[in-house]
């Protein structure tokens with residue numbers, strides 16, 4: 417088993433091919449998106465056996481406060497031969513070197529959960545994936561009076577500026593065990609959908625919903641963050657914004673939209689159910705103090 421850092425575009429493409437084989441139901445960042453997120457804190461690894469790429473790994477500073485995250489992934493045809501262990505140990509070492517006290521990992525299947533438990537990881541959080549088939553979607557009813565809906569791309573700077581006035585509150589409201597720690601740069605890049613629909617009142621963002629398109633599977637997209645400012649809740653704004661996203665998906669020929677929500681967020685999950693989403697996958701976040709060994 418040989419582990420090496422991703423350096424060339426071919427390495428990044430090999431990394432993506434493992435990611436897509438292991439998680440076929442999720443969009444994978446493009447090479448360009450991966451390179452844009454590169455930083456000294458982030459480690460992308462490939463695991464090779466006899467020259468064949470059998471696994472890939474990712475580690476870095478997590479979005480949860482005071483945590484590193486790791487994602488060891490092994491191609492289904494090359495499991496139970498130690499690649500997962502080699503990747504996890506190298507990724508955990510990277511997390512320790514960042515000086516962070518704990519390591520978080522997401523697992524979507526029973527076998528991977530057993531693997532994680534074997535190293536002493538314990539469950540801290542759970543998310544469900546809900547999926548909506550896109551058909552002929554009608555235009556949504558009008559937004560509440562006084563609210564105008566625009567897209568972030570037509571209004572450069574608006575999404576970025578909403579971090580302080582809107583984003584911080586939205587992020588603080590997540591139903592998670594550990595508060596999220598998101599920088600303005602992350603808000604401006606990985607948290608922005610395209611399209612991203614923004615509800616404006618008096619020039620201020622009071623709600624958002626959007627889509628993260630899939631460069632490899634153009635027929636599907638993931639829902640980007642859906643959020644409504646506390647003082648604007650209960651007026652149908654989230655439904656309006658999500659229906660706008662579904663209408664956009666229909667006009668652009670998409671067949672499927674999927675979304676991940678914390679199990680503790682009953683409001684969002686029941687809203688999705690009301691809009692015709694059905695549950696597909698459950699993902700468990702597990703955590704372990706660092707160092708791992």
Ligand SMILES: CC(C)(COP(=O)(O)OP(=O)(O)OC[C@H]1O[C@@H](n2cnc3c(N)ncnc32)[C@H](O)[C@@H]1OP(=O)(O)O)[C@@H](O)C(=O)NCCC(=O)NCCS
Pocket residue numbers: 438487488489490491494495496497498499500501502521522523524525526527528529530531532534
């Ligand atoms: C989890 C994963 C990385 C394991 O990769 P792997 O190369 O098969 O793991 P290893 O060969 O190093 O397994 C080490 C030990 O973990 C346990 N283990 C691993 N997979 C298991 C499974 N499916 N069921 C039960 N135990 C398992 C076993 O004790 C195994 O030792 P053994 O094979 O001698 O019995 C791989 O299944 C995967 O890519 N899963 C999807 C991605 C994911 O969830 N990653 C996060 C994991 S924390």
